[in-house]
Amino acid sequence: MALGVVAVGIAVQAIRPSLEKPAGPQVEMAVPAPVKDILVRRCYACHSDEPRLSWWDHVVPVYWVVSSDVQRARAALNFSELGTKPVAAQQAELYEAVNQVQLGAMPLRLYLLGHPGSGVTDEELATLKNYLAPFKPATGPSGMAAGEAPKSLTAPAAPSPNGVPFLPGYADWKVMSTTDRGDNHTLRIITGNDLAMSAIEKHQLPSWPEGAAFAKITFQSVDDGHGHIVAGKFVQVEFMEKHRVQYAGTGGWGYARFKGAELKPYGNGPHFDNECLGCHEPVRDNDYVYTLPLPRGSK
Numbered sequence: 001m002a003l004g005v006v007a008v009g010i011a012v013q014a015i016r017p018s019l020e021k022p023a024g025p026q027v028e029m030a031v032p033a034p035v036k037d038i039l040v041r042r043c044y045a046c047h048s049d050e051p052r053l054s055w056w057d058h059v060v061p062v063y064w065v066v067s068s069d070v071q072r073a074r075a076a077l078n079f080s081e082l083g084t085k086p087v088a089a090q091q092a093e094l095y096e097a098v099n100q101v102q103l104g105a106m107p108l109r110l111y112l113l114g115h116p117g118s119g120v121t122d123e124e125l126a127t128l129k130n131y132l133a134p135f136k137p138a139t140g141p142s143g144m145a146a147g148e149a150p151k152s153l154t155a156p157a158a159p160s161p162n163g164v165p166f167l168p169g170y171a172d173w174k175v176m177s178t179t180d181r182g183d184n185h186t187l188r189i190i191t192g193n194d195l196a197m198s199a200i201e202k203h204q205l206p207s208w209p210e211g212a213a214f215a216k217i218t219f220q221s222v223d224d225g226h227g228h229i230v231a232g233k234f235v236q237v238e239f240m241e242k243h244r245v246q247y248a249g250t251g252g253w254g255y256a257r258f259k260g261a262e263l264k265p266y267g268n269g270p271h272f273d274n275e276c277l278g279c280h281e282p283v284r285d286n287d288y289v290y291t292l293p294l295p296r297g298s299k
Contacts, residue, residue, distance in 0.1 A: 215238070239257075
């Protein structure tokens, strides 16, 4: 019996999904040497075409778990191929990766248990953030008042590929919060529909009610030349709408994004929203919502 178990254990070692380099182009992201060093040491083990496995990672069945994780990691972000994308897209993906690290979602806890000391240090995180955050807005004309542009944009060029509807009243909803991104010089105004705002006022969070919806309206940030940062050109509007059954596959939320003055829907195929879910996964305990409502006075 014991010999049979040993024989089976040896035999299954031959069942090894390949982690060889894909056939795609190999173009790495061009970043300063200190940043590249951090990415290679902390991220390339899973998020590249040259995964680095410890000896115990090669032992089946551990290898099966590791190879699956690497394949999924490559699909989400592959530093060996990131350089094929436009520079702005490269910066955006690195920005999201750094957010995942800062929120404690990356590296995965299970990975850290098996690979002690592989996490990003505070000093390394600071280096990455400093690289991504040249918080000097673009200079240009005074721009438009926040909210003016999207009010004239009420009809999308086409439906979102996942069927999540465009919500034309978003510009008239109440403001929940604001955010900014220094890496791509944008300002964001987050508005909420009546159901969302009622949940805030009644202190029902973090569980948002059915039908609650948010809009994240994005503008270019512009320095008006007098020391003021103002909202410039309208960039896009993104929606989150809560329906637990309808959007069960993406955490109970439907996601959609419409870009530019023509409101072109974002996404290649109906399952593009898995990308959105992956970004919101670190705040799962907050019902997948990043936005913290602005403080409101109580009566």
